[in-house]
Amino acid sequence: MRKFSMMVGALALGVAVVAQAATPQQVVETRQKNFKAMGKAMKGAGDSFKSGTPDAALIKASAATVAGNAGQIEKWFPAGTALGGAIKTSAKPEIWTDKAGFTKAAADFSVAAKGFKVAADSGNMEAAGKAMGALGSTCKGCHEKFKAKD
Template identity: 40%
Template sequence: MTRAMTSVAMMAVLAAVTACSGKPQSPRHDKFEAIGKANKAIGAELKKDAPDLAVIKTNAESIDSSAKALPSWFPGTTGPEPDVKTEAKAEIWQKPAEFKAAAGKFAAAAAALKSAADAGDIAAVKTAAAALGPTCKGCHDSFRAKE
């Protein structure tokens, strides 16, 4: 084999490796990361002796608007996009009624959290935040692939 041919072969191998591990993140990635960050920020405030209501309000609003939009983050009717890195399970598309129900529970819990934050009622925020977590897990258990 000539040197030129060897380097062409090498480049083909490199391209194959890149294609395999270098898929772009799903378009949902940043949106879920934002939900995760907002949820953590609220949890961190609630651990403090004097939680900052403004921080809680901002993050509760962010979660609430994400929750309303979430069903639209899974477009198409057949399954997860093949060309992106995603943990979305095929069941999202196969069991749309169940997925919608899980998203609905989350949206209701997020709306309750936002109301409690808007009312400035820290005790109610604590209750609502505690009720939100299980709705994340409820959906992940059925519809998000484990890493």
């Protein structure tokens, strides 16, 4: 048991070292890539709903992509990656000055993303459409407060 926890500790240390090796600009680029993939998944699902004949498999895959980021977003914003410095980002300083607000926005997203996945997995496209609408509001809610306009 003791040996195991030491191993876990060493692993965690390894991860921390790797994270430090990324420059702030690289951290920003990675999170922007993740957001872009989410945006693409949401657009694909949205277009499918709009077509009037939603593609359940496509929507299920889109929901899985988005739900894969549940519980992750906050970790993409280490200190020192706000706009205003040399790095190119739309991350407002409020992410760090209103930490509680950002945590809540991320938590709301996580709940809604999981809800979308559950609904999409069920195959009930009406429920999935509603769940996606609720999820979309959490994207918008966070962007309005914490993302600078491009």
